[in-house]
Amino acid sequence: MPGPARHRSSVLSSTYARVVADRRTQNDPPRILLLAGSSEASVLAKRLTALREVSVISSFAGRVKDLSLPPGQVRVGGFGGPEGLARWMTDERIAAVIDATHPFTAHMPGHVVLACESAGVPHLRVLRPEWVPEPGDQWSVVPDIDTAAQTLGTLGARRVLLTTGRQELAPFAVAGSYIWFVVRCIEKPEPMPLAQAEVLLSRGPFSLGGETALMRSHRIDTIVTKNSGGSATAPKLEAARQLGITVVMIARPPTIGPSVGTTGQALDWCRDLFGLSSVP
Numbered sequence: 001m002p003g004p005a006r007h008r009s010s011v012l013s014s015t016y017a018r019v020v021a022d023r024r025t026q027n028d029p030p031r032i033l034l035l036a037g038s039s040e041a042s043v044l045a046k047r048l049t050a051l052r053e054v055s056v057i058s059s060f061a062g063r064v065k066d067l068s069l070p071p072g073q074v075r076v077g078g079f080g081g082p083e084g085l086a087r088w089m090t091d092e093r094i095a096a097v098i099d100a101t102h103p104f105t106a107h108m109p110g111h112v113v114l115a116c117e118s119a120g121v122p123h124l125r126v127l128r129p130e131w132v133p134e135p136g137d138q139w140s141v142v143p144d145i146d147t148a149a150q151t152l153g154t155l156g157a158r159r160v161l162l163t164t165g166r167q168e169l170a171p172f173a174v175a176g177s178y179i180w181f182v183v184r185c186i187e188k189p190e191p192m193p194l195a196q197a198e199v200l201l202s203r204g205p206f207s208l209g210g211e212t213a214l215m216r217s218h219r220i221d222t223i224v225t226k227n228s229g230g231s232a233t234a235p236k237l238e239a240a241r242q243l244g245i246t247v248v249m250i251a252r253p254p255t256i257g258p259s260v261g262t263t264g265q266a267l268d269w270c271r272d273l274f275g276l277s278s279v280p
Contacts, residue, residue: 028055028093029052029053029054029055030053030054030055030095030096030274031054031055031056031057031092031093031094031095032048032054032055032056032057032094032095032096032097032098032270033057033059033089033092033094033096033097033098034048034056034057034058034059034097034098034100035059035097035098035099035100035101035108035112036058036059036060036070036100036101037060037061037100037101037102037105038100038101038102038103038126038128039230039232040100040126040128040262040263040266041058041070041100041101041126042070043263044056044098044100044126044263044266044267045058045070045071045072046070046071047263047267048072048267048270049070049071049072051276053274053276053277054270054274054276055072055073056072056073057072057073057074057075057092057094058070058072058073058074058075059074059075059076060074060075060076060077061076061077061078061101061105061108079111079115081111082110082111082114082115082118083115083118085111085112085115086114086115086116086118086119089115089116089119089121090119094121095121095122095274096121096122096123096124096270096273096274097112097115097116097121097122097123097124098123098124098125098126098266098270099112099123099124099125099126099257100125100126100266102228103127103128103130103226103227103228103229103252104226104228104250104252104253106253109125109255109256109257110256112125112257113256113257122273123257123258124257124258124259124260124266124269125255125257125258125259125260126259126260126261126262126263126265126266127255127259127260127261128228128229128230128261128262129229129261130227130229130252131227131228131229131234131237131249134241136241136242137237137240137241137247138240138241138244138245138246138247139246139247139248139249140155140246140247140248140249141249141251142248142249142250142251143250143251144250145164145168145171145250146171148164148171148172148224148248148250149171149172149174149175150175151248152172152175152179152222152224152248153175155222155246155248157175157179157221157222157246158178158179158180158221158222159179159180159182159218159219159220159221159222160172160179160180160181160182160220160221160222160223160224161181161182161184161214161215161218161220161222161223161224161236162181162182162183162184162197162224163184163185163223163224163225163226163233163236164224164225164226164250165185165226166183166185166186166187166188166189167189169183169189169192169193169194170193172193172194172224173193173194173195177195177196179196180196180197180198181194181196181197181198182197182198182200182214182218182220183197183198183199183200184199184200184202185199185200185201185202186201186202186203187201188201198218200214204232204233205231205232205233205235206232206233206235206236207235208235208238208239210235211235211236211238211239212239212242212243214239215236215239215240215243215245216243220245221245221246222245222246222247222248223236223240223245223246223247223248224247224248224250225237225247225248225249225250226249226250226252227249227250227251227252
């Protein structure tokens with residue numbers, strides 16, 4: 001006898017097959033669920049919504065209040081785990097999922113893999129290439145936020161530019177009252193767990209000149225950042241290299257499921273999957 005999980009998977013798969021058949025009968029365009037939260041998602045939403053051959057729903061987790069909304073249909077909020085996502089995809093007749101969330105998104109990539117395998121929906125993750133150290137860089141690579149906070153004491157840091165986001169500040173409260181932080185984030189942290197901190201509300205892209213001026217004016221000796229990759233926030237690494245500033249670099253979590261590194265490759269995947277005549 002099949003177990004509950006296998007039975008649930010077969011039920012969802014058969015249901016999905018029926019709704020796909022219904023959609024084709026109605027000549028509805030294939031519906032793509034685009035999980036947003038990165039610059040790549042914005043590019044994909046713009047280029048895919050320019051087509052009449054597919055329909056795109058951009059979905060945001062809702063953690064950032066000041067969203068920059070892409071063109072096309074938008075939804076905000078969670079799905080209720082992998083099973084909730086699988087049900088939602090079946091109800092909404094989703095034909096494919098593109099996960100273009102931030103490289104450090106905690107749970108959604110795993111949920112996508114489980115839900116899509118359960119519902120029989122093809123999926124792809126868009127994951128921009130990581131930053132790699134260059135000659136002159138002074139990187140200390142660590143596996144997670146907690147280790148990054150502990151490493152500050154080992155390095156003798158005193159004035160730290162913290163760019164890991166407003167939701168993961170608590171571990172740095174144990175770094176010691178002798179460290180002064182500049183916390184750069186999009187929205188104000190509430191509450192602020194750090195005893196000595198200045199908050200800079202800002203959204204990239206940043207320039208080399210601006211990053212250099214920021215580090216000099218605040219006498220930064222250490223930067224803590226995640227290896228997000230991309231060009232929008234990379235100037236801080238070049239500025240650190242030129243100024244001889246140490247970077248505590250938090251490594252990415254392991255990648256699961258099929259992935260590509262560029263929006264162009266993701267568009268090619270959509271073209272091949274749906275037989276699109278062209279992708280602008």
